Amino acid sequence: MKHHGVKSFFVVGEGVLEFDRNQEPASRRPLTVEELRSFRFSRLGPEGVQTPEDVRVALATAMTAEEPTQPDSADPAIPAGFTYLGQFVDHDLTMDRTETQLGGDVNLDDLVQGRSPALDLDSVYGRGPLDPTDRVCYAADQVKLKIGRTSKPLFPADLTDVELDGFDLPRAGSGATGADRRRALIPDLRNDENLVVAQTHLAFIRFHNRVVDELALTGLTGQRLFEAARAQVVRHYQWMLRTDHLPRIVEPAIVDDVFTNGRKFFETGRGTSQEATMPLEFSVAAYRLGHSMIRAAYQWNRVFNSAGGEGGIAGLDLLFAFSGTSGNFQPGTDQDDPTVAGVDRLPTNWIADFRRLYDFTEAGRPDLVPGAGGGNITKRVDTLLVNPLTLLPAGTFDGRGTTFPAIHRNLAFRNLTRANMVKLASGQQMASLFNESALTAEQILDGNQGVTLDSLTDEQRAAVVEHTPLWFYILREAEFHNGLLGPVGGRIVAEVFHRSMEVSRTSIVREPSWRPVFGPDAETFRMTDLLLFAFEGKADLLNPLGD
Numbered sequence: 326m327k328h329h330g331v332k333s334f335f336v337v338g339e340g341v342l343e344f345d346r347n348q349e350p351a352s353r354r355p356l357t358v359e360e361l362r363s364f365r366f367s368r369l370g371p372e373g374v375q376t377p378e379d380v381r382v383a384l385a386t387a388m389t390a391e392e393p394t395q396p397d398s399a400d401p402a403i404p405a406g407f408t409y410l411g412q413f414v415d416h417d418l419t420m421d422r423t424e425t426q427l428g429g430d431v432n433l434d435d436l437v438q439g440r441s442p443a444l445d446l447d448s449v450y451g452r453g454p455l456d457p458t459d460r461v462c463y464a465a466d467q468v469k470l471k472i473g474r475t476s477k478p479l480f481p482a483d484l485t486d487v488e489l490d491g492f493d494l495p496r497a498g499s500g501a502t503g504a505d506r507r508r509a510l511i512p513d514l515r516n517d518e519n520l521v522v523a524q525t526h527l528a529f530i531r532f533h534n535r536v537v538d539e540l541a542l543t544g545l546t547g548q549r550l551f552e553a554a555r556a557q558v559v560r561h562y563q564w565m566l567r568t569d570h571l572p573r574i575v576e577p578a579i580v581d582d583v584f585t586n587g588r589k590f591f592e593t594g595r596g597t598s599q600e601a602t603m604p605l606e607f608s609v610a611a612y613r614l615g616h617s618m619i620r621a622a623y624q625w626n627r628v629f630n631s632a633g634g635e636g637g638i639a640g641l642d643l644l645f646a647f648s649g650t651s652g653n654f655q656p657g658t659d660q661d662d663p664t665v666a667g668v669d670r671l672p673t674n675w676i677a678d679f680r681r682l683y684d685f686t687e688a689g690r691p692d693l694v695p696g697a698g699g700g701n702i703t704k705r706v707d708t709l710l711v712n713p714l715t716l717l718p719a720g721t722f723d724g725r726g727t728t729f730p731a732i733h734r735n736l737a738f739r740n741l742t743r744a745n746m747v748k749l750a751s752g753q754q755m756a757s758l759f760n761e762s763a764l765t766a767e768q769i770l771d772g773n774q775g776v777t778l779d780s781l782t783d784e785q786r787a788a789v790v791e792h793t794p795l796w797f798y799i800l801r802e803a804e805f806h807n808g809l810l811g812p813v814g815g816r817i818v819a820e821v822f823h824r825s826m827e828v829s830r831t832s833i834v835r836e837p838s839w840r841p842v843f844g845p846d847a848e849t850f851r852m853t854d855l856l857l858f859a860f861e862g863k864a865d866l867l868n869p870l871g872d
Contacts (some may be wrong), residue, residue, distance in 0.1 A: 367602035370750035385738035405701035406682030409521035451512030471495035478672035493671040504663030507649040532859035575815040610795040618703035626678035630698030696872030708775035752798020773804035
């Protein structure tokens with residue numbers, strides 16, 4: 326399941342769910358070894374009632390009708406980097422390593438781990454440096470990960486007319502088409518579908534390589550060094566997600582309850598020897614909260630900002646364009662055309678200024694406050710999506726070279742349709758399952774500084790109220806919980822994170838006494854601490870283009 330355009334789901338107990346051109350589902354027993362080894366999904370709740378297409382179109386259109394303004398509220402201001410860290414995590418959870426290991430030399434443990442949702446950074450590591458497919462991601466020593474070099478911009482700004490090592494993903498550099506040459510040498514190409522996720526992946530490569538350097542001082546070498554470094558990186562990553570990422574998007578009381586008292590609803594009583602699954606309610610609805618957090622434009626670096634930068638503020642379309650999976654590094658050309666030739670590496674003037682994506686004053690570094698234009702915070706989690714998400718590049722859903730209706734570029738429509746395809750439970754059904762009071766009809770229709778549904782017909786509004794699509798319900802719920810996921814959405818996300826850490830080969834859930842060693846103290850390791858360690862605490866590495 327490496328692509329967002331997946332057209333089938335292997336749901337445990339139901340078989341392979343497939344969909345025809347009209348998005349109508351049918352199920353059958355898995356017939357091949359490949360299907361048996363594919364990524365396993367499950368249902369946390371019951372099947373729901375499908376939403377008619379006209380309702381999905383009307384609801385999606387309303388949610389993306391115009392550029393939303395940030396409500397004047399006390400909702401938490403979350404640094405914008407967490408939007409895309411969430412997308413990076415989603416790819417880690419849904420990376421299917423079994424796609425490339427269909428031979429007879431795979432043991433059962435590898436199969437279970439390969440198709441299980443685990444927070445173990447397999448989107449970064451793949452199956453390791455000894456694997457014939459994934460070794461291309463690794464340096465010659467088979468311990469460190471490869472790192473890329475930027476290219477000179479076509480239209481350089483001041484001080485950017487250089488190539489810089491270490492600030493782009495490693496790329497193929499050869500192939501029949503421009504897309505082939507721009508292909509990132511990473512296990513999961515979804516991490517190169519927009520520039521923020523790509524630069525986040527780059528930061529994790531740097532973090533791994535710095536941890537290797539530290540552990541090499543203890544005398545470890547070769548595969549022992551690699552395995553020790555990977556284990557430390559994964560533990561620190563999980564600690565950061567538990568203590569820094571989750572409490573910013575889920576009500577902290579829910580997170581604390583799950584990680585202190587255990588899960589109440591998802592795979593309770595199942596140990597690490599039993600195969601974990603990915604609930605459709607998480608994958609297709611709850612963890613798509615990040616789509617609501619996306620902004621239409623970002624203060625990106627010294628060159629691209631709204632306060633004097635030569636290139637102006639960086640629109641969302643440009644962050645897609647300067648990626649290898651969705652774009653071609655050349656705005657003004659057809660981003661859906663993989664044959665476009667030209668620049669094969671990220672231009673230097675598009676290197677991220679991480680000071681604008683995260684708040685380093687939280688880590689006691691007031692010297693890392695961004696310059697002109699300032700930093701970025703997420704949009705509040707609510708039922709409004711920015712209008713550019715109606716024009717997704719085809720590469721974001723594996724649609725390059727195909728034809729499809731224009732509405733399929735609308736991210737809200739895609740989310741609602743995917744849920745419809747798998748007959749996802751409604752918000753009301755999940756609230757009942759969790760013994761929570763459901764949102765009222767008035768709350769669903771009117772919300773709290775979110776989308777208004779006046780453009781829907783009376784019949785369409787009634788359909789939304791009676792069987793509220795789970796993704797919409799969870800976003801509506803967040804409007805009444807200070808922009809955080811509440812009793813339904815928060816419970817789903819926290820319990821899946823807990824289970825996904827529990828089943829990981831390396832797990833802070835199974836090692837409750839473990840504490841971080843690369844942060845400021847034995848209890849603290851935030852995303853800012855990860856970045857500070859990865860970039861050696863240096864401003865000229867976190868922001869090589871300066872102010």
